[in-house]
Amino acid sequence: MKKILFLSIVIIAGIASCDKINKPYQVSENIVSCDTPAFPALNSSAVIQKYLLEDYTGHQCQNCPRAQRIAVQMKTQMGDTLLLMAVHSGTQAKPEANNGYCSYSNDFRTDIGNRYTEKFNISSYPTGMISRMSFNNKQTFGDGEWASNLNSIPRTAPNAGIQIISIENSEEFCIFVKTTLLSDIPEQIRLGVLLIEDNIVSPQKDKTVDSCEYVHNHVLRTSIASIDGDNLTVSKRDDSQIKGYSFPLNQAWKKENCHIIAFIFDSNTDEILQVEELKLTK
Amino acid sequence: MKKKFILLGLFISCGTLLIAQNNFMKNSRVSGNFQLDAQYYIPDAAMGANTIRDKIRANAFANINYTNGGFSAGLRYEFYQFPLIDFEKIHYIGHGIPHYYIGYNHEYFxxxxxxxxxxxxxxxxxxxxENRNLGYDNATYGIRVKGKPYKGIVITGIWGMQRNLFVKEGQIRGIDGDISFSEMFSKLSDNSVTLGIGGSFLSKFEVDNDPDYNLPENVAAFATRLNFGYKDFNLNAEYAYKFNDPLVKLNDMIYKPGEALVVTASYAMKGLGIYLTGLRTDNMDFRTVRTAEANNNIINYIPTLTREHTYALPAMFPYASQAQGQIGFQAQVNYQIKKRSKIGGKYGTDIMVNYSQIHGIKQNPVEEAVNAGGDMTGTDGYTSPFFGIGKLLFQDFNIEISRKFNSTWKLGLGYVFLLYNQDVIEGHIGQPNVLSHTAIADLTCQINNKHALRLELQHLYSKQNKGIWSSRNWLYGQLEYSISPKWFISVLDRWNYGNIDKTKRIHYYSVSGSFVYGTTKITLSFGKQYEGILCVGGVCRAVPASYGAGLSIVSSF
Structure with missing residues (x-):
């Protein structure tokens, strides 16, 4: 009898949870503290199709520096066409003060990185995605396939151009992103805006020699847009839309090393249709 | 000496164990059943039966249950890897042991x-x-505890996930309490009074990953019910309320709470039975997954008010219960004209009259929705007066008279009028309501104790089309011959002779034969299956057209 009573109490406690949502039901739009600037006219013939290489990594992952070297090599070959981003996530990105020769006390994991890791089911490191496109029905793959998969993409004219303006406004930054369609995009598209940081000196395990002063580049720091991107209403050629954001910069991040990455993606497939990068400060 | 004692001890222990094991085995009972439904498909473009490349498909499953006193355990293996095309259409594909349990039943729990x-x-x-014919199975995986602390009181708690096809999804937890006062107090039952009340709560959990809306991760619903009976009269009522639960594909992501009320009253005495039921549902689609559609991830059950016709032609127009909004009633009277009376004849005459009518509910969009050009997404949706009636969805008037003339002949006659809103029920958008009149004759000749012959004739008259495969008038004939208890043979034809497209005036014929041996029944059939909709208890699925030979084996042990 006592057991039944106990179980009943446990069950009642479980079901008692009910979330009553009050208005407004929609996630509130970011209030931007700066006026929307005038964007220069987009020269559509000068727009090039760009790709984003997302490198899922961790500072205690011994094979990850190898992947980063491959990414840098690809960037050297592709130039502005390829943008890099390192997403630290998973158990090998956990901070650990005294693990061997170096102290891995820094934590580069982020909410947005964790969300991507879960969403794209990243379980082994290093793993990457190229503009979240599928190659042989795989969206994620090891560093050995990065270059060949990137080279296998048929080069087509870009279907959108992205312009970014960054304004430093006392303690915070205002970011404006203008998306202009160069062809019709019938699919529902969303805008992702991320902040990455270069030149972070912090330990990194390496299969050859661990480095206590490894230079981490392109490290994902935060999402400036909503965590799953913001809805865009453009769909026809020449449609354009400006989204604005403002955010305070974390004191630990060096603004001169930070970049903004803005990308539009198909909300059904997550494939990135265009991506652009801008230094946070001039 | 010590060794001898040890050996003796071991011997006694083993003996006790063997006796216990023997008793245990004596109480053991294993039961189960097996079913195979296989079909060989022949393409027939004229009736819309597509080419099935692997030609043969089958559904098979087997249940094995074990009981020993209060202990029970069981499992079901399902092989739907290459399923009948009906099931492929609803993605019921896979195989494995999706159903397994262990239980213990005690006097108090x-x-x-x-x-x-x-x-x-x-x-x-x-x-x-579960309903195997519908391909419907939303079993809960988890734990269920029932407590029976006092005579007439039953408390049930559940916690778990939900089966959706071959995967487990969602998180649900709930509790239900039932109190039967007539069991508690014998004075009530002594005075032919039955009285009981009950209440239940259920909550589901789903993570909110939506970037645009603040969604409730925990959605709860509750219901209260009453059961009252006095002598031949019985009344049953239940009211349910569901808190805000925006669903992507089923309620336009509105935050309006849902509610449902069902009231049933019946009266039965010798030769007369009266049954009345009323139902109103408003935004009561309850799913474990917000993006669910069709028959997937359904948590609750909204009963249908309408009669489930067993005769083939009126059964082509079944009503699918509209959890999102419906209001209606059903009334039925069964009357038997006295045996050995002038009108009733030697064996009496049975008359059944049934009527049901169902409407959508009236919806007044909220201001935000009006301002958004009627788009309710992300708003409170609409308000609805409780007795506000919307468009007519379904209407059914049917009457059946059956009479046994002597030990050989029995005749049943029937008439069915149906109004069927195919736009709402089947999604044939913009198509007009179907109005149909069906006449039925059902004649049985009981040749002797073993042999019987049955003839069924039906004619359906209509001026409308339903979808593309049904148009206007139909004729149906079926002849059955049974040699009890082992043999059964049937020949039937369903002919859409009134189809305005002459190429679609198809004979959907079928020949089948069954053989029963002990607890095993084997059925062979050959013929054409009309594309339509199959409903059981208001839950429906589309049935594709098919042509070919079928084999069915049903066995239990």
Whole structure:
């Protein structure tokens, strides 16, 4: 009898949870503290199709520096066409003060990185995605396939151009992103805006020699847009839309090393249709 | 000496163990059943039966149950890897052991772990059940505890996930309490009074990953019910309420709460039975997954009000219960004209009259929705006066008279009028309501104790089309011959002779024969299956057209 009573109490406690949502039901739009600037006219013939290489990594992952070297090599070959981003996530990105020769006390994991890791089911490191496109029905793959998969993409004219303006406004930054369609995009598209940081000196395990002063580049720091991107209403050629954001910069991040990455993606497939990068400060 | 004592001890222990094991085995009972439904498909473009490249498909499953005193365990293996095309259409594809459980039943409590089927009240907020013909199985995986602390009181708690096709999804937890005062107090039952009340709560959990809306991660629903009976009269009522639960594909992501009310009253005496039921549902689609559609991830059950016709032609127009909004009633009177009377004849005459009418509910969009050009997404949706009636969805008037003339002949006659809103019920958008009149004759000749012949004739008259494969008038004839208890042979033809497209005036014929041996029944059939809709208890699925030979084996042990 006592057991039944106990179980009943446990069950009642479980079901008692009910979330009553009050208005407004929609996630509130970011209030931007700066006026929307005038964007220069987009020269559509000068727009090039760009790709984003997302490198899922961790500072205690011994094979990850190898992947980063491959990414840098690809960037050297592709130039502005390829943008890099390192997403630290998973158990090998956990901070650990005294693990061997170096102290891995820094934590580069982020909410947005964790969300991507879960969403794209990243379980082994290093793993990457190229503009979240599928190659042989795989969206994620090891560093050995990065270059060949990137080279296998048929080069087509870009279907959108992205312009970014960054304004430093006392303690915070205002970011404006203008998306202009160069062809019709019938699919529902969303805008992702991320902040990455270069030149972070912090330990990194390496299969050859661990480095206590490894230079981490392109490290994902935060999402400036909503965590799953913001809805865009453009769909026809020449449609354009400006989204604005403002955010305070974390004191630990060096603004001169930070970049903004803005990308539009198909909300059904997550494939990135265009991506652009801008230094946070001039 | 010490060794001898040890050996003696071991011998006694083993003996005791053997006796216990023997008793244990004596109480053991293993039961189960097996079913195979196989079909060989022949393409027939004229009737819309597509080419099936692998030609043969089958559904098979087997249940094995073990009981020993209060202990029970069981499992079901399902092989739907290459399923009948009906099931392929609803993505019921896979194989494995999706159903397994262990339970213990005691005088005061009952525990089940694994998969189980359960229902709170009428099921308005929770019902897990299976129907093999529909390809429907929303078993709960988890734990169920039933407590029976006092005579007439039953408390049931459940916690688990939900079966959706071959995967487990969602998180649900709930509790139900049932109090039967007539069991508690014998004075009530002594005075022919039955009185009981009940209440239930259920909550589901789903992570909010939506970037645009703040969604409730925990959605709860509750229901209360009453059962009252006095002598031949019985009344049953249940009211359910569901808190805000925006669903992507089923309610336009509105935050309006849902509610449902079902009231049933019946009166029965010798030769007369009266049955009345009323139902109103408003935004009561309850799913474990917000993006669910069709028959997937359903937590609750909204009963249908309408008669499920067993005769083939009126059964082409079944009503699919509209959890999102419906209001209606059903009334039925069964009367038997006295035996050995002038009108009733030697064996009496049975008359059944049934009527049901169902409307959508009236919806007044909220201001935000009006301002958005009627788009309710992300608003409170609409308000609806409780008795506000919307467009007519379904209307059914039917009468059946059956009479046994002598020990050989029995005749049943029937008439069915149906109004069928195919736009809402089947999604044939913009198509007009179908109005149909069906006449039925059902003649049985009981040749002797073993042999019987049955003839069924039906004619359906209509001026409308339903979808593309049904148009206007139909004729149906079926002849059955049975040699009890082992043999059964049937020949039937369903002919859409009135189809305005002459190429679609198809004979959907079928020949079948069954043989029963002990607890095993084997059926062979050959013929054409009309593309339509199959409903059981208001839950429906589309049935594709098919042509070919079928084999069915049903066995139990």
């Amino acid at each position: 009952e525990v089940t772990v694994g998969s189980f089927y359960e229902q709170f009240g009428n099921g308005l907020i929770y019902r897990s059940y």
